[in-house]
Amino acid sequence: MGPGSEVSAEDFSELARFWSKEGDAVSIYFQAPAPSEMAHRDEPILAKEKIQQQLSKLQGVGSADRADLQRVVETIAQMKGNHRRTKVIFACAGKKFWRAYDVAGDFGVRMEVGHGFALAPLLAQQQTRRRYSIALVDRHQARLFLLEAKQIVEQVPVLEAEEGEEKLRTTGARKSVHIERKKEERARQHFAYLGDALLHFREHGDFDRLLVGCRDELWPEIEAALHSELKRILVARFAIDPGLATQEEVAAKAQEFIDERERKEEQDLVEKVAGAAASDGLGALGLRAVIDSLEKHEVRALLFPDSHDSRNRTVSLCSNCEHLREGEVRNCDLCGHLMHLFPCAEEALLRHALGRSIDVRMLRSAKLPPDQPIAAWLRFRADRNTAEALAS
Ligand SMILES: [Zn+2]
Structure with a gap:
């Protein structure tokens, strides 16, 4: 499976409905260790250790079947680095249920045993994942990369300057103004062609965001050739030697800017939602308010922390009509x-949200108030007209 492989909507819906009365549903996220962590160590042994560490943190693990855990350890032992992808396993020996996925993205190592599966990390990651096109540009050529969930691929060699280059170069020291002008004109055409090609890929949904790497002095000309839509989705422009940069360097450089941008966007969203909640606008803060908004179909996006802070806030979800109740x-x-009782509030909320065009966002850096760790960004307020809410 490539970086674009996803858990299908059907799979999510099946996983979300799964319920073990015995409480022996096992959820495992196991991200392959970084090579530095692996020094002189055997991956299967490391996997076993990490799983045992997680197990010791859990309560009521006795109900998880030993055979399940053995199979988990064996599956992980076969990963062999897995290109740093995460193996995600949902298993229940009692019901003879087993699903394993290879997923790109940051998950670390998590393990849960309960009545339902822990879907929040996977669903949130899949919904917020973006595809970044990275264009490395110089006067004569461009290299294009696609970066998604920290996996980078260099795309087919594209956009080479065509014929005539040699002829120009052989004129050596006696470059005339005429030739200089011709070179500039050719570079300009090359940038224009690149801009058109990128716009074309963008319009076909090949990527969501753009980064450009080039030498500083070329940027004004390249920027001038970018369509306004490309400028709108431009995350960053960075200095790099397009001919020499290795794929790893490009990925590392681009990822810095992407992480920075995502942190900023997350922070902005949390501030917007918290502010709106305080002023009775398009935000809901705290479990009770979020449940209320969900049941009124007001919610655009659910926000919850990337931790188990909300673990003690239990929520019951009706197994038939998906009605939600606190506690x-x-x-x-x-x-x-x-009703099914979920010890982790977001697991109940996301099950209610599935299939209702509601985004699920797991906050990685921005913080919600500790006493109200769950929030929602709303489309409208059902008790008022939308114009009024938008104006607030
Ligand atoms: Zn019901």
Whole structure:
């Protein structure tokens, strides 16, 4: 599977519905260790150690089947680095259920045992993943890379300056003004062609964001050739030698800017939502307010922390109508069916959100108030008209 491989919507919906009465549903995220961590160590042994560390942190693990855990360790042992991808496993021996995925992205090592599977990290990562096109440009050629979930691929050699280059070069010291002008004109055409090609790829949905690497003195000319849509999605322009840079250097350089931008966007979103919640605008803060907004179909995006801070905030979800209630409720007060209790609030909320065009965002750096670790960005307020809410 390539970096673009995803867990399908059908799989998510099946995983979300899964429920083990016995509480022996095992969820594992195992990101292959970085090579530096691997020095002189055997990956299977490291895998076993990390899983045992996680196990010792868990309560009620007795219910997880030993055979399941053995199979997990064996599966991870076969990863052999896995290009730093994460092996994600959802298993339940009691119900003979087993799903394993190779997923790109940052997950670290997590393990949970419970009645349902831990889907929040996977769903959030998949929804917020973006494809970045990186164009390394000089006067005569361009190299294009696609970076997604920290996996970089150099795309087919493209956009070489065509014929005539040799002829120009052989004129040596006696370059005339005429030839200089011709070279400039050719570079300009090359930048224009590049700008058109990038716009074309963008319009076909080949990437979401753009980064450009070039020598400083070329940037004004390249920038001038970029369509406004490309400028809109431009994350950064950085200095690099397009001919010499290795793929690893390009990835590292681009990732710095991407991380910075994502941190900033996340911070802005959290501030916007918290501000809106305080002023009765398009934000909801705290579990009770978020559940209320979800049930009124107001929610555009769910926000929760990348930790288990919300673990003690249990939420019950109706197994039939997806009605949500704070805390433990046995039967749904709307339809009477059994409710499923989730120890981690976001797991219940995201199950309610699935299939309803609601984004699920796991916050990596920005912080919600510790006493209200869950928030929602709203499309509208059901109790008011939208214009009024937008104006607030
Ligand atoms: Zn119900």
